[in-house]
Amino acid sequence: QKEVEQDPGPLSVPEGAIVSLNCTYSNSAFQYFMWYRQYSRKGPELLMYTYSSGNKEDGRFTAQVDKSSKYISLFIRDSQPSDSATYLCAMSVLPSGANSKLTFGKGITLSVRP
């Protein structure tokens, strides 16, 4: 079993839909949870990060972490065509800024249809 599993996709939704992206993990030592967005032929950019369990909201994006179930989610409300990208979950035991030792999911490609 890989340390981080992510729904494989691809996912296609109409504009305005609520999108739910999910990852599960097996390493209970993970404390820091991140979502990265990656546009085609670009590097990943940090979208959200959460420490330990709980919810975090930023505009149309909500990140949820349930450490008891080893499950994280990213919700996108009122999805827009500009949200079309690959979304990667990532996790680390220590703050990733220290050594960038992130463990990534495989990524899911989202397409929002106008």
Place this chain on the structure above:
Amino acid sequence: NAGVTQTPKFQVLKTGQSMTLQCAQDMNHEYMSWYRQDPGMGLRLIHYSVGAGITDQGEVPNGYNVSRSTTEDFPLRLLSAAPSQTSVYFCASSYDPSGNTIYFGEGSWLTVV
């Protein structure tokens, strides 16, 4: 503000050739790293550095060499290229050991034939 700059963006190599992927950042970040991204595999850490003169191995270091002689530069060397090293390579940097903000470069597409 250039951020994290990677060169070259595209490269084709023959098996057995060596080459260096360049990475430079102008943000005075102490922490730098190299990842590779393969279809169905996500990003995997190759090597990382917590400061000039200090490097360490990540998850998939075999076949790669790094050095960190300055804060700004973190080159990745392929010693003897193999088809299994065909991938997209991303350099990343960060400044805050207690934070989670990592800046990625735009990637280097490498094909080994």
